[in-house]
Amino acid sequence: GVLAAVALPRSxxxxxxxxxxxxxxxxxLPLDPRQPAARLRGILTDAHARILIGPAGLCDGLDTRPLAxxxxxxxxxxxxxxxxxxxxxxxxxxxxxxxxxxxxxGVIVPHAAIxxxxxxxxxxxxxxxxxxILQKTPATFDVSVWExxxxxxxxxxxxxxxxxxxxxxxxxxxxxxxxxxxxxxxxPSMLAAVLDEPAARGLEARLVFCSGEAxxxxxxxxxxxxxxxxxxxxxxxxxxxxxxxxxxxxxxDDSRPVPIxxxxxxTRLHVLDGRLRPVPPGTPGQLYLGGRQLATGYLGRPDLTxxxxxxxxxxxPDERLYATGDLATLREDCAVVYLGRLDHQVKLxxxxxxxxxxxxxxxxxxxxxxxxxxxxxxQPGRTLLAAYVVTESGRAFDxxxxxxxxxxxxxxxxxxxxxxxxxxxxxTANGKLDRKALPAPELxxxxxxxxxxxxxxxxxxxxxxxxxxxxxxxxxxxxxxALGGHSLLAARLALALRDGHDLSLGTVFQYPTVxxxxxxxxxxxxxxxxxxxxxxxxxxxxxxxTDRPALFCIHPAGGLSWCYGTLARALPTPRTVHGLQASAxxxxxxxxxxxxxxxxxxxxxxxxxxxAEGPYHLAGWSVGGILAQAVAAELQARGRAVGVVALxxxxxxxxxxxxxxPAPEDLYKALLHIAGADPDALPPERLSRSGVVxxxxxxxxxLGELSDARLDxxxxxxxxxxxxxxxxxxxxxxxxxxxFQAALDHADSGLSPEMWQPHVGTLTRHxxxxxxxxxxxxxxxxxxxxxxxxxxxxxxxTTPIADAAEPHCPPIRSHEEPA
Ligand code: AMP
Numbered sequence: 001g002v003l004a005a006v007a008l009p010r011s012x013x014x015x016x017x018x019x020x021x022x023x024x025x026x027x028x029l030p031l032d033p034r035q036p037a038a039r040l041r042g043i044l045t046d047a048h049a050r051i052l053i054g055p056a057g058l059c060d061g062l063d064t065r066p067l068a069x070x071x072x073x074x075x076x077x078x079x080x081x082x083x084x085x086x087x088x089x090x091x092x093x094x095x096x097x098x099x100x101x102x103x104x105x106g107v108i109v110p111h112a113a114i115x116x117x118x119x120x121x122x123x124x125x126x127x128x129x130x131x132x133i134l135q136k137t138p139a140t141f142d143v144s145v146w147e148x149x150x151x152x153x154x155x156x157x158x159x160x161x162x163x164x165x166x167x168x169x170x171x172x173x174x175x176x177x178x179x180x181x182x183x184x185x186x187x188p189s190m191l192a193a194v195l196d197e198p199a200a201r202g203l204e205a206r207l208v209f210c211s212g213e214a215x216x217x218x219x220x221x222x223x224x225x226x227x228x229x230x231x232x233x234x235x236x237x238x239x240x241x242x243x244x245x246x247x248x249x250x251x252x253d254d255s256r257p258v259p260i261x262x263x264x265x266x267t268r269l270h271v272l273d274g275r276l277r278p279v280p281p282g283t284p285g286q287l288y289l290g291g292r293q294l295a296t297g298y299l300g301r302p303d304l305t306x307x308x309x310x311x312x313x314x315x316x317p318d319e320r321l322y323a324t325g326d327l328a329t330l331r332e333d334c335a336v337v338y339l340g341r342l343d344h345q346v347k348l349x350x351x352x353x354x355x356x357x358x359x360x361x362x363x364x365x366x367x368x369x370x371x372x373x374x375x376x377x378x379q380p381g382r383t384l385l386a387a388y389v390v391t392e393s394g395r396a397f398d399x400x401x402x403x404x405x406x407x408x409x410x411x412x413x414x415x416x417x418x419x420x421x422x423x424x425x426x427x428t429a430n431g432k433l434d435r436k437a438l439p440a441p442e443l444x445x446x447x448x449x450x451x452x453x454x455x456x457x458x459x460x461x462x463x464x465x466x467x468x469x470x471x472x473x474x475x476x477x478x479x480x481x482a483l484g485g486h487s488l489l490a491a492r493l494a495l496a497l498r499d500g501h502d503l504s505l506g507t508v509f510q511y512p513t514v515x516x517x518x519x520x521x522x523x524x525x526x527x528x529x530x531x532x533x534x535x536x537x538x539x540x541x542x543x544x545x546t547d548r549p550a551l552f553c554i555h556p557a558g559g560l561s562w563c564y565g566t567l568a569r570a571l572p573t574p575r576t577v578h579g580l581q582a583s584a585x586x587x588x589x590x591x592x593x594x595x596x597x598x599x600x601x602x603x604x605x606x607x608x609x610x611x612a613e614g615p616y617h618l619a620g621w622s623v624g625g626i627l628a629q630a631v632a633a634e635l636q637a638r639g640r641a642v643g644v645v646a647l648x649x650x651x652x653x654x655x656x657x658x659x660x661x662p663a664p665e666d667l668y669k670a671l672l673h674i675a676g677a678d679p680d681a682l683p684p685e686r687l688s689r690s691g692v693v694x695x696x697x698x699x700x701x702x703l704g705e706l707s708d709a710r711l712d713x714x715x716x717x718x719x720x721x722x723x724x725x726x727x728x729x730x731x732x733x734x735x736x737x738x739x740f741q742a743a744l745d746h747a748d749s750g751l752s753p754e755m756w757q758p759h760v761g762t763l764t765r766h767x768x769x770x771x772x773x774x775x776x777x778x779x780x781x782x783x784x785x786x787x788x789x790x791x792x793x794x795x796x797x798t799t800p801i802a803d804a805a806e807p808h809c810p811p812i813r814s815h816e817e818p819a
Contacts, residue, residue, distance in 0.1 A: 001090060003047050005064065007031035007040065007054025009163040010135070011681055015148060017053050018139075022092065025085025026050070029094045029106070030139035035411045036779050037744065037769030039104070043096050047106055047299055055771050057744030088112035094299055095142050097238050098353050098414070100344065102360025106299035113241035114145060116292040120265040121146055122154045124246070125207055125232075127183060131156035134175065134184040136166040141350070142242045143185050143211060156183065162699045166190075167487045168505050173199035178698050181205055187212040187350025192219055193488045195226050196495055205229035211236065211243055212350040214338055217256045224251040235260035235338065238352075239308065239322050241293035245269060245336060259335040260328075267291035268318055269336050271328050276313040279330075284339055287328040290318030346375040348383060349488060351413045358416070361409045362387060365402060367395040370425050372433055373416060378440045379469030384484050386441045387416035390425055397421035400572045400786065407782035417484045449475025457518040463496045464514060476515040477545070479569060480508060497521065510565055516544065536560075536585045536710065538606060545574035548796050549615055549643060552607050553579045554631065556622040557670060559717035560585065563621065563776040570778075570785035573793055580606060582717045585710065592720045596653075596728035600630035604638070607631065615643030617792055621776055623721050625650020626728070629759060633733040642735055643795035645760070646788055649742040649775050651751045652759055653728045662722055668692045670718045673773065689715060730759040738791055740784050742775050743767040 004021045006028055008014040021028045029047055031040050033054055040058055049064045056066035086092070092111045099105040121127065133156050137144040151158035159179045165171045172194055175181065186194060188210050194200050205227065211234040223231050230250070236243035247253075247261030263269050271285040272278055279285040290312060297305030312318040327339040344355040355373045362371040370390040377383045391397050399419045406415045418441030426437035452461040457476055464474050468483050480493065490508040497503055503521070511517040542553070542565050551571070553564040561579025568577035580603050584592055593599040607616055616635055620628035625647035632645045665687040669679035672692060682695055693711060737760040739753040746752070753765045766787060770780035 002026040003029050003049045003091075003094060005029040005031055005044055005047070005049040005052040005054065006139070007033040007052060007058065009033060010139070010160060011163075012160050013680060014139070015135070015158065015160060018148060019152070023085070025090070027086075027091035027093055027108075029096075030144070032138060032140045032411065033771070034774065034777060034779060036408050038409050039411070043104060043106070046103070047094060047096075055744040057746075057769070057771075086111055088115070089296075091296065093145065095140065095238050098345075098357045099304075100354040100356035101304075102357055102364075104357070105301055105304060107238045108296040108299050109142075109238075109241050110296055113293045113295065114149075116266050117241040117243065117264065118146060118150055118153055122150060124264075125183075127154045127156055127207075129155035129157075131182045131206065132159055132179055133157070134159050134161060134179070134181045136161035136172070136175075137185060138166070141212075142238050145242055147185065165699070169194045169197040169491050170199055170504065173197055173203060175699070176203055176205065183207045183209075185209045185211070188215045188219055189213065189349045189488060191223065193491050195219070195222050196492060198495075200226055203227045203229075207232065209234055210249070213347040215249060215258045217258050220249045220253065220258055223249075233258050233260060235336075236293075237289075237322070237324055239295045239324075240267075240289050241295070244289050244291075244293055247335065255335075257337055259331060260338045261335050263291070264293070267293055268316075269328075270316060270318075270321065271330050271336065281330040281332050281334075284327050284329045286342060287324045287326045287336065287338075288312075288321040289324060290316065290321050294320060294322050346383075348375060348385070348413060349486070353385075353414055358385065358387070358406075358410065358414055361406060362389065362402065365405045367391050367398065367401070369393075372425055372435070372438060374435060374438055376418075376440065382469045382484075382489075384418055384441075385414070385416040386418040386420060386438075388420050388422050388425060388438050390422055404782050404786055407779060412778055417486075449477040452476045452514055452518070454518065454522075456522055457514055460497065460518045460521070461514045463493055467493045467496060474514055476518075477513050477574075480512045480517075481569065485512075506562075510540070510542070510562055512565075512569060513544075516541070536581070538581055538583050539610065540579040540581060541576065542568035542579055543571075543575070543577040545576055548573065548575040548792075549613075549617055550576035550578055550611055551617045551619060551644075551792065552610075552628075552631075553577060554603060554618065554620040554624040554627040555579065555581050556620070556624045557718050557721045558714055559721070560714070561624075564619075566776060566778055566781045567619075567785060567788075570781045571789045571792070572786065573789050575792065578610060582713075582721070584713045584717050584720070592716070593724065596626070596630060596724040597634075597731075599724060600627060600634050603627065603631050604634040607635070608640070614641030615795055615797065616640060617643040617646075617795065619644070619646035619648060619788070620650060621648035622650055622772070623725060624648070626653060626725060629730065629733055629737070629756070630728070632735065632737075633731040636733055636735065637731070642733070644788070644791050645733065645735065645737045646791075647737055647739045647753075647756065648784070649740060649746070649772050651753075652730055652755050653725050655751055655755055657726055661726075662719075667715055667718050667722075671696075671715065732759055734761045736760070736762045736764065738788070739763055739765045740775070740787075741765065741767050742770045742772040742780075744770055744774075745772045 004026045006014060006017050018028050029049055037058060044052060044062055044064050051065045051067050052059050053067050059066045089110050089112060091108045092114050094106045094108050096104040096106045127150060133147055133151050135147040135158060137147055159181060161175055165175060182205055184205060191210060206229060208229045208231050215233045220231060233247040233249045234243040235245045244267045245261045245263055247259045249258050268290040270278060270288040272288055273285050297309055308323050310321055310323060312321045325341060325343050325345060327342050329337050329339060331337060346353050346355060358373045359371050362368055368389055369392045372388045374386050375383050376386050389397060420441055426434040428434045452458045461473050464480060467489050468485060474483060491505050494503045494505050494508050511520045540561055553561055555561045559582030561581050564579050618628040618632055628645055632642045635642050668687050672679045672681060682691055737756060739756060741753055753763060756763055768780050768783050774780055
């Protein structure tokens with residue numbers, strides 16, 4: 001009955017944590033560490049979680065006790081009783097799903113329910129030691145439960161995918177081949193993206209499962225033309241232990257639509273009318289579920305439980321039923337066919353979303369008088385969330401402020417793409433919101449954007465239009481993601497333009513505008529030198545706009561500045577953003593700098609060569625912040641005007657001097673960290689250069705595909721920057737600096753922004769609910785970008801005074817004080 005929350009990235013260590021929790025008799029509560037801290041804290045509070053294995057800062061002020069994942073396994077093994085500590089009716093896990101009343105709700109699944117589901121799957125599909133199961137589904141989605149535990153029950157091999165692999169079709173194909181995966185799962189929209197990927201052709205597996213959303217018959221047929229494997233369509237809500245029905249979607253299955261099929265062991269599917277009477281085959285009704293797999297109910301919400309888990313009417317062989325909210329019908333052969341939803345729950349790329357939850361968060365913003373949110377499919381196959389907003393009288397419609405508010409409370413996939421201000425919401429004759437009368441959003445290109453002019457720009461713009469289903473050709477400066485793109489569409493765009501180039505999903509994230517992607521392709525096409533240097537030269541331009549002074553972002557320890565791409569895109573006011581990178585990565589044979597001052601001088605020269613006039617705006621994350629302060633001091637010494645100096649969770653050199661010299665294995669761990677893998681993923685005997693590279697390659701990670709020389713350069717840069725930091729003495733920069741602290745890691749780590757006081761004129765501090773590693777990510781960036789933007793505008797020479805007064809989006813939990 002005790003709940004233990006786990007907020008760790010996908011890794012073998014996380015699997016061990018989950019097993020440990022179950023073995024202790026407790027139930028686990030999976031959390032996605034990338035979701036906003038406010039939401040995670042809300043869930044921890046709602047669930048009364050006893051412990052959290054994950055970022056300790058999330059527990060501040062809560063009754064939950066933090067437990068560091070890497071202390072597990074230390075000390076003598078505890079006495080584990082032979083008899084199970086939990087009984088069949090005790091909870092095994094609690095998964096939170098979107099809640100229509102404005103807050104997520106926790107579904108309690110007992111052992112008896114999930115064991116029925118796992119044992120059915122093991123026996124029905126004869127899963128055993130010959131199988132290799134890929135664990136790629138996020139733990140917050142219940143499909144992960146069989147991926148995680150079936151290997152332990154069946155003797156199959158468990159293969160844990162790296163944290164970001166599940167979004168990238170090409171990466172998944174590489175993993176399937178490298179590990180000869182026999183059993184894996186896709187939500188149908190991801191399966192479609194994988195089938196688009198040329199590397200999918202000829203893949204083999206034994207069992208591919210689809211669930212989470214409807215499996216279109218055309219997709220089933222395309223699957224069998226592309227991949228050699230059985231395909232099975234499973235169906236079930238979180239409220240009934242993952243799946244309750246199955247249908248073999250064989251190559252010779254010609255059902256249209258593909259049914260969700262027949263019940264699993266100890267389970268019944270009832271299609272009932274409004275008065276809970278069974279309907280005959282062919283007549284639509286609501287689907288109700290009965291049997292062993294039903295959840296206990298919603299945690300701490302007897303009201304919601306009573307609404308959905310009802311007493312069965314007399315005559316049915318069940319006591320309790322779960323009302324799914326799904327419209328279904330029976331075929332003559334008793335197979336169930338899914339027809340759609342009866343409420344405002346939607347599935348977007350497999351994610352379950354209650355539009356009511358998004359509306360409630362939006363309506364809580366003080367500028368908003370009324371709000372409605374729709375999932376619109378104005379172009380076939382392209383569903384997006386559109387928010388309709390009526391502002392309070394006297395309040396302006398500020399899209400950026402509203403989007404930042406949403407990012408504070410909701411996961412990425414629940415943040416609307418299209419925003420439509422309205423004077424009033426349309427209503428029907430009886431005064432209800434008329435959803436059908438809400439206008440289609442115009443996702444048109446930026447009005448100021450110049451038309452694409454080179455042949456290649458036109459080709460890229462055409463690909464944007466096709467993939468995004470835009471009415472017009474976008475302009476050269478239009479950004480793929482601002483026009484409604486997401487990762488699955490980015491994979492499609494990469495594919496449409498690949499054509500002989502090595503164009504990956506990452507390239508689209510790095511060069512998201514028409515002009516920049518075209519320029520990148522031109523490099524790759526024509527100048528061979530340019531192609532091999534793309535992304536590794538001393539400067540990567542992450543965004544381009546000539547109106548204002550540029551922002552120069554300086555690389556962290558690994559020497560690459562790609563991590564600033566999200567920040568560059570998120571700045572509301574357009575400006576050029578350059579990333580300065582370690583020269584060793586360009587493989588030009590130049591000897592590395594022998595002091596951090598020498599490096600700062602070289603970067604200062606670089607900055608001055610890119611921009612003739614000040615002010616010079618600088619930013620840096622981690623070691624990049626130390627470099628940004630040093631470049632600011634050097635510019636000042638040369639009599640140049642410095643604008644903003646932003647230190648992103650950076651701490652001065654003296655914080656590192658007395659720490660033990662990093663051992664070689666720390667460099668290897670650093671590379672795993674840069675790759676987004678668990679730094680403790682490898683046993684000590686494999687923690688070597690070749691061990692790490694081999695690991696990255698078998699994981700199919702793009703960093704594992706860098707040439708040997710390039711990887712050497714990354715390793716050397718990590719070691720070299722580390723040495724230079726230890727030997728550096730700061731020169732004072734006599735001007736204002738801005739510090740963003742990753743509060744989840746550093747609330748009491750001994751590293752504090754005040755350590756900068758001797759080295760800068762004044763210091764303004766902001767605490768961001770993020771880990772150090774998560775600071776360049778989308779959630780933390782959504783908080784940082786508006787503040788940084790306001791400061792940049794205030795320091796720009798042409799900004800009118802009134803414009804510069806106040807950051808327009810004050811952060812949650814920020815405190816500002818002069819040093
Ligand atoms: P979740 O709780 O996230 O598993 O979502 C459950 C809902 O997803 C169901 O109530 C259905 O609306 C939808 N769903 C799940 N599997 C399928 C399927 N195979 N076909 C159609 N809809 C599905």
